[in-house]
Amino acid sequence: MFQLKPEAPDDWWEVEALYDLCFAPGREALSSYRLRDGVPPVAGLSTVARDALGIVGGAIRYWPVHVAGQPVLLLGPVAVHPVHQGEGLGALLMQASMEKAAALGWQRILLVGDEPYYRRFGYARIEGVEMPPPTNPDRILAHSLQEGAWDGVRGAVEKAG
Known part of the structure; x- marks a missing residue:
């Protein structure tokens, strides 16, 4: 049993x-980290899962970015x-x-990842949204939290703040 807390x-x-344990060394060299540099994660939304002993078993972070001037969450x-894993x-x-x-x-979420995994949460490839290089465009996935939230929102992903 895990307890989720901001x-x-x-x-x-x-x-x-x-x-550091879960990802390859050098993870901070990924282009998505350039969008996070000097910007705090979204308060109250980034979440930690602790087990009964209080040990962190999982975590998720969200960062504010903009696409075409529109606010977007970068997951x-x-x-x-x-x-x-597997539980x-x-x-x-x-x-x-x-x-x-x-x-x-929030209306829109963007991430860089494997579509076969994230599809079950409603994510799909999005054309015309550009992450900083060298991101593979096939791995740029988007999800609408409100119907039509991504309609007409295209362009470069920019750092918030």
Whole structure:
């Protein structure tokens, strides 16, 4: 059993250690990190899952960005500790955080990832939205939290703030 809570400042380094464990060295060299540099994650939306002992088993972060001047959430990273993978924790983090994003009034989410995994959460490839290079355009996925939210929203993804 996991308890989901908004990520607090005191969680930062424990979550970073989880991301280091789950992702390849050099993850911060990815182009999506250029959009995150110097910008805090969206308060109240980035989420930590702790087990009964209080140990972080998973985490998800969201960052504010803009596309064509429109506010967009950039999802990522999402990670689950290897001992808890396959238990549905990643899906729980995705679903709970997306519901909260909608309740907070966000309309659009963007991520860079594998469509076969994220399709079950409503994500699909989006044409005409450009992440900083060298992002593979086939991995740029979008989700509308409100009907038609991505209609006519095309262009470069820009850092918020």
